[in-house]
Amino acid sequence: MNLDTLLRDSAAVPDAAPRVLISGRTTLDAAITAAAAQRVAAIRVIRQRRRRRLSVTALVAAAAAFAFVIAPTLSLGGKAPVSAASAAQVMRQAAAAAGAQPGGWPDAAYWHSVSTYHQGSGSAHQREAWIGHTAPGVLTDDGVDTGFIPLDEAVFPAGGRGLSWDELYALPTDSVALESNLRAGIGGVGNSDDAELFVIVGDLLRESPASPALRQALWEVAARIPGVTLVGAVTDSAGRAGVAVERGDQRYVLDPNDGRLLEESSGSSAPAPEAPGGTAWRATYLEQGPANSAPATTWVEPTKESMASAAKASN
Amino acid sequence: MRATDLPDTELLALARTQPDVLGVIYERHAPVVYRYLARRVGPAAAEDLLAEVFVAALGARLRVQPHDSGSALPWLYGIAGNVVRSYLRHSRGHSLVDDVPAVDWDAVDARLDAAALRGQLQAALAALTDGEREMLLLVAWEGLTPSAAAEALGLTPVNARSRLHRARSRAQSVLDQLTPAEL
Numbered sequence: 001m002n003l004d005t006l007l008r009d010s011a012a013v014p015d016a017a018p019r020v021l022i023s024g025r026t027t028l029d030a031a032i033t034a035a036a037a038q039r040v041a042a043i044r045v046i047r048q049r050r051r052r053r054l055s056v057t058a059l060v061a062a063a064a065a066f067a068f069v070i071a072p073t074l075s076l077g078g079k080a081p082v083s084a085a086s087a088a089q090v091m092r093q094a095a096a097a098a099g100a101q102p103g104g105w106p107d108a109a110y111w112h113s114v115s116t117y118h119q120g121s122g123s124a125h126q127r128e129a130w131i132g133h134t135a136p137g138v139l140t141d142d143g144v145d146t147g148f149i150p151l152d153e154a155v156f157p158a159g160g161r162g163l164s165w166d167e168l169y170a171l172p173t174d175s176v177a178l179e180s181n182l183r184a185g186i187g188g189v190g191n192s193d194d195a196e197l198f199v200i201v202g203d204l205l206r207e208s209p210a211s212p213a214l215r216q217a218l219w220e221v222a223a224r225i226p227g228v229t230l231v232g233a234v235t236d237s238a239g240r241a242g243v244a245v246e247r248g249d250q251r252y253v254l255d256p257n258d259g260r261l262l263e264e265s266s267g268s269s270a271p272a273p274e275a276p277g278g279t280a281w282r283a284t285y286l287e288q289g290p291a292n293s294a295p296a297t298t299w300v301e302p303t304k305e306s307m308a309s310a311a312k313a314s315n
Numbered sequence: 316m317r318a319t320d321l322p323d324t325e326l327l328a329l330a331r332t333q334p335d336v337l338g339v340i341y342e343r344h345a346p347v348v349y350r351y352l353a354r355r356v357g358p359a360a361a362e363d364l365l366a367e368v369f370v371a372a373l374g375a376r377l378r379v380q381p382h383d384s385g386s387a388l389p390w391l392y393g394i395a396g397n398v399v400r401s402y403l404r405h406s407r408g409h410s411l412v413d414d415v416p417a418v419d420w421d422a423v424d425a426r427l428d429a430a431a432l433r434g435q436l437q438a439a440l441a442a443l444t445d446g447e448r449e450m451l452l453l454v455a456w457e458g459l460t461p462s463a464a465a466e467a468l469g470l471t472p473v474n475a476r477s478r479l480h481r482a483r484s485r486a487q488s489v490l491d492q493l494t495p496a497e498l
Contacts, residue, residue, distance in 0.1 A: 003487045006436050007455035010426050013358065016349035020362045024349075027366035028341055031373050035334040149331070 087230035087245045090256055091223035095175075098259025099216030106169045108290035109133055111154070111209040116237070117143070117283040120269075127283075129207055130294035133165045138294045148295055157203045159196055160187025165209065173213035175220035182221065191248070198225050198247045205261040206285055215259055236263040237284050261285055323387040330376040337373050340387050345369070347457075348391050354456050355399050357422030364402055368395045389466035392457065396449060396467070417449065435493055439486040446470075447482035454479060 105111070111131045118124045125143030129151070137151035155162040159182065163171070172178045182200050183193060190196025201222045204210050210218065222228065222245075231244035234253055242253040242262045253263040265282035318326065318339045330336040348368055352361035371394050400417045418440070424433040440448050446468065453464035465475030 001432065001435055001490050001493070003439065003483065003490055004455070006427075006432065006439070006490070007451075009428070009432070010423050010436055011354060011456045012426060013350050013353040016346055016353075016361075016365070020349065020365065021345055023362075024345060024366040024369065025338070025341055028337065028369045028373070031370040032334045032337055035373055152328075 087228045088223040090230060090243050090245060090254070091219045091228070093256040094254050094259040095216045095219035095223065096259075097255075097257055098219055099212050101212045101215075101258060104211040104213070105209040105290045106166075106211070107133075108209060108292075109135070110137065110291040110294050111165075111207065111288065112291035112294075113207045113288035114286045115207070115283055116286065117281070118237075119143070119281050130291060131207060131209075132294065133209075135294075156208055158182060158200050159185045160189045161185040168204070168208065168210060168214070171214060173211070173217045175217040175224075178214075178217045179221045179224065194225050194227060195248055195250070198222060198228065198250055201225075202250070202252060202261065202264055206264070206283070207288065209290065219254075219259060237282065238262075238286060322385060324385050327376070327387055327390070334373055334376070337369060337376065340372070340391075341369050344388055344391055347388065348395055351392060351395050351457055352399065353422075354452075355417060355422065356402065356419045357425065360402065360419070360422075364395075364398055367402075368398050371398055384460075384463045384466060386463070389459070389463045392453060392459070392467040393469070417445070418452070435490060438493060439489045442485050442489045443482050447478055447485070450475060450478045451482040451486065 110133065111129075113129050113131075115127045116124050117127060122143070125141060127139070127141045127143070129137065129139045131137045131151065131154045134153055136153055139149040139151050141149065154165045156165075156168050157163075172181055179197070182197060186193050186196050186200075190199060201218045204218055205215060225247065228245055228247040231246055231251065234242055234244045236242055236253050240255070240262055242255050244251055244253045246252070249268065250266045251264060252261055254260065255262055263282065263284045265280070267280040269280040318329070318336055319342075321329070321339075323340070323343070326336050326340055330340070345365060349361055349365050352364050352368070355361075356364065368391065372391060375394060396417050403417065403419060420434075420437040423436060427433050427436070440451070443451065449468055450461075450464055450470075453459045453467055454461060457464075459467070461475045461479050462472040464479075465472045468475070470478065
């Protein structure tokens with residue numbers, strides 16, 4: 001008997017019935033939903049958080065509005081919220097201080113940042129990113145994977161847009177022009193334009209090579225957003241003194257003396273169907289600055305053994 | 316651009332951060348993965364294992380890089396092979412990892428018309444190592460190129476070609492001993 005004939009004859013199998021494909025997809029979708037709930041601790045923390053705000057949190061929005069509980073390690077320093085005018089003052093002070101810092105990194109190769117974050121009822125994770133100006137970047141995030149995780153080249157979220165490094169540097173640094181530019185790019189993302197603008201300020205300050213002039217303008221824009229209130233003096237989870245301002249469930253802890261964004265938090269500790277541990281999220285920014293190089297990623301070609309263990313780990 | 320328009324390589328890259336992209340990969344490849352499973356374990360078991368392959372892929376998505384071939388299929392076949400082995404090990408009550416060929420021969424024989432042919436393929440393929448058998452079947456049953464099969468098995472293309480050549484000649488020689496060559 002010829003081997004090829006035997007192989008050919010034994011290769012014929014019926015196609016999957018539509019019912020089989022639909023049933024498999026249903027099972028997969030349930031697993032994807034579960035993975036998405038874990039993914040709140042995944043690579044693009046910021047974007048996921050925003051999507052979650054649009055989708056998951058919308059389901060529990062009413063509950064979240066009343067049930068938002070500050071992360072326990074965030075000490076409030078005993079001050080009650082005061083008027084919105086004082087929040088604006090604090091942010092204007094931060095703006096001036098940020099603008100007085102040295103620097104400007106339009107030509108740097110990478111932007112390096114170190115942070116910790118905490119999601120829902122999970123434990124704290126360490127995150128270190130090298131965001132590439134024109135080259136792919138690298139991430140370590142022990143909430144995602146143990147090794148180096150390759151990233152695409154830099155994209156900084158700003159409402160409905162993603163800005164490249166050079167586009168970030170092309171943003172106006174006059175705060176009025178910047179505000180109209182940012183508002184024009186919101187494109188319906190977020191709960192409201194004011195809420196999204198407040199989020200964008202954080203998006204462009206954290207893990208971002210924004211120049212001192214842009215940081216100044218961003219805090220000036222934030223100081224004009226209606227509805228931002230002063231929480232008061234706080235100590236962040238790294239033990240640093242700062243001042244907290246918030247709008248809705250989005251809170252920033254800043255250092256008015258140098259304009260740094262120290263920490264932020266958002267979400268609710270109330271359990272939701274897709275996030276049993278709640279959607280409360282907190283990130284603490286420990287350091288950031290320019291870098292000439294990033295660690296080489298050593299992606300190992302998947303072998304049968306590695307895929308077997310990966311398949312086993314997912315069972 | 317919609318995810319459904321993206322090539323597999325970009326989907327696999329996206330899937331690291333966007334698990335729902337696996338849904339697009341499923342729509343694109345589930346029918347072919349089903350046939351892979353059906354060839355090895357029969358249609359009924361394939362129904363049960365189809366979702367398992369993609370759920371395993373979901374869990375493995377952080378550890379994979381898009382393949383040179385541009386298709387997610389070699390990666391999916393690699394995962395499907397592990398799912399099949401695990402299923403057969405379990406259903407046969409095997410505890411030894413190494414002695415489980417990733418094929419249910421009853422399911423294969425059920426597809427061969429002539430009773431005389433049944434058992435022949437098993438005998439021929441039993442002479443091969445697990446890796447040689449996988450290589451041969453990925454090429455002969457799934458229609459993969461040797462280099463795509465190499466990706467599925469984590470081999471270099473050169474190693475894959477020599478393994479395929481070895482597998483073919485050894486399997487054919489076993490067949491020749493079973494049935495003298497037809498003139």
